[in-house]
Amino acid sequence: MRVRILVSFKESVLDPQGQTVKNALLTLGYSSVKDVRQGKVFEIEFDGISDEDARRIVPEIANKVLANPIIEKFAWEILGEAKQV
């Protein structure tokens, strides 16, 4: 099973990387850009686990390893059994 986990700063936390990208885009003339937030994405391939296992394991992994729950939030979804291109 392939799972995608998105980790990003909570809305209340400053995002300097996103700000830098926003400034770069405005400088390049993309004046329609209003806000940019940058985060991390993890794609994890699990062997032989059920959907139920995933619902238990993935939030645990996200909170313990992938995200800092003080300043970051995460969202996740199952991508399916097949390997993504």
Added chain:
Amino acid sequence: MRVRILVSFKESVLDPQGQTVKNALLTLGYSSVKDVRQGKVFEIEFDGISDEDARRIVPEIANKVLANPIIEKFAWEILGEAKQV
């Protein structure tokens, strides 16, 4: 309009961050983890652009600023008009 862009290494490119996370998870006892790939996610809010504008602007931004097209690939989707929580 709010757009999400996922940037990750091409499959043929080594992903040391993903490998480190994979090793950490295996060390913690998550033996069902087979592979981990890490990438970046950008959420960009645009002001007053159409879907057609987005289809022109977003790939341009991704190739010029967000991703290094030599070693990275990107995928994107429109999240909608409303701000995500």
